[in-house]
Amino acid sequence: MRIGVIGTGRIGTVHAITLSRHYEVGSLILTDADTARAQELAHRLGETVAPSVDEVFKWGVDAVVITTATSAHAELISRAARSGLPVFCEKPIALDLPGTVHAIEEVEAAGTILQMGFQRRFDTGYTGAREAVRSGRLGRLHTVRALTSDQAPPPAEWLPLSGGLFRDTMIHDFDILRWVTGREVSHVYAVGSDAGPAMFREAGDVDTGAALLTLDDGTLATVTATRLNGAGYDVRMELAGELDQIVVGLDDRTPIASTEPTGPPAADKPWSDFLERFGPSYEAELRAFVEVVRGERPNPCDGREALQALRIAEACEMSRRERRPVYLAEIPGIPGGPRRTALR
Numbered sequence: 001m002r003i004g005v006i007g008t009g010r011i012g013t014v015h016a017i018t019l020s021r022h023y024e025v026g027s028l029i030l031t032d033a034d035t036a037r038a039q040e041l042a043h044r045l046g047e048t049v050a051p052s053v054d055e056v057f058k059w060g061v062d063a064v065v066i067t068t069a070t071s072a073h074a075e076l077i078s079r080a081a082r083s084g085l086p087v088f089c090e091k092p093i094a095l096d097l098p099g100t101v102h103a104i105e106e107v108e109a110a111g112t113i114l115q116m117g118f119q120r121r122f123d124t125g126y127t128g129a130r131e132a133v134r135s136g137r138l139g140r141l142h143t144v145r146a147l148t149s150d151q152a153p154p155p156a157e158w159l160p161l162s163g164g165l166f167r168d169t170m171i172h173d174f175d176i177l178r179w180v181t182g183r184e185v186s187h188v189y190a191v192g193s194d195a196g197p198a199m200f201r202e203a204g205d206v207d208t209g210a211a212l213l214t215l216d217d218g219t220l221a222t223v224t225a226t227r228l229n230g231a232g233y234d235v236r237m238e239l240a241g242e243l244d245q246i247v248v249g250l251d252d253r254t255p256i257a258s259t260e261p262t263g264p265p266a267a268d269k270p271w272s273d274f275l276e277r278f279g280p281s282y283e284a285e286l287r288a289f290v291e292v293v294r295g296e297r298p299n300p301c302d303g304r305e306a307l308q309a310l311r312i313a314e315a316c317e318m319s320r321r322e323r324r325p326v327y328l329a330e331i332p333g334i335p336g337g338p339r340r341t342a343l344r
Contacts, residue, residue: 001025001290004056004064006076008032008041011090011282012067014275018286019065020045025290029056033068057083063293065286066090069161074099077114077303078106086113088289091171093306095163100310101334104303115289115299116306120176120235122284125248129239130180138241141181144221145238146173149229151255151272153196159203165192165225166209166316173223174213174316175301175309176237183215184308187327190316196228211316231255232270233277307333 001024005016008030019025028047032038035051042049050056056064057079064080066073066089074094080087087107093100093116107114120126132138148169154162162168178184192206200207208226215221232255237248255270257263271277291297311333315326 001062001293002027002029002060004029004031004050004061005067006031006053006056006064007067007069008034008038009067010275012065013041014279014282015065015067015088015286016041016045016047018283019290020047022287022290024294029059029061031056053079057085061085063087063289065289070095070163071161074103077103081106081110081112081114084110084112086115086289086293088115088117088286090117091175091306092163092167092310093303095167097307097310097314097332100303100307101332104307104334107303113292113299114303115285115292116301116303117285118172118175118179118301118306118309119278119281119285120172121179121301122281122288123248123278124280126176126180126237129237129246129248132244132246133181133239133241137244138239138246139243141217141219141239141241143238143240144177144181144219145236145240146177146221146223147234147236148173148223148225149234150225150227151229151231151233151270153199153207153227156199156203159199159205162205163313164205164317165207165227166190166211166320167310167313169227170209170211170223170225170316171309171313173225173237174312175305177213177221177223178305178308180237180239181215181219183217183219185221185312185315185328186214186216187325188213188312188315188319189325190319191323192320200227206320209316209320211319213312229255231257232267233273234271235274235277304334 030038030042031050063086066076190211192209194201194206196207210224213221253267257266311331319326
């Protein structure tokens, strides 16, 4: 199998390394706007560099992995679909709903594959939580608490391109909330704070956000996120039911300290970022993509699933700006809603 990797930045490098080691992948064609960066990675892996995206398609590949800047995702997905190629794309498809819907429609019209990169679906902790909910171990689920906390903020110049905290960061929590619980979000109420560094205010973004989500069965969920968690990278989910309560992401590297005399000690080496925390999950989602391309398994996260997470993020951003509850019915999507994928 020959795979084109478009984008060799931080996550693109991780994916290229994973694919280069896969026994079913014979070769890679790498390309990037920064040609020198692509050449360095290709030399390190013993792979081929294409001078531009055009050559990736002209030279012939069996599938494409897209890890470029978000602004290029939708156009590249559509181009791959028109070429009849399966695509793996890092989230999101686009930063706006029309662009997202158009790309999905292109994929569906072409009858090709689009697998989205929501790596938490491949994390053992979240998989265990999903099994606990579906098995009835927790009884009736009444409360979910999710959080994502970055240790340090991103570069100031990147913030205006990110789509904001809800679309860029909390979208992972929105996706995994649906996946673990199997429920849809009915309505949201969200707030944000830009009291931190001025670069967030200048970008029209917030450095910290919180959302209350009501699920369609009445379960209440809170999702919080911040770019300024100096203690370390922290991603957790607590699920409480009438029979039991569980937590994802609590281990000896969780950057939290107890004030109780008998509480666990603070982590000696807290998680530093998402690549370290979810390394095995990133590898697993790429292995799954190869299996999907080979027809060995169903698509674990298609474009419609990604659209649902974006719709929740859009509702939260609207709620934050308008200071009111927002129902998901107010946010347009594709008629028929999400198609239930294999892992749903």
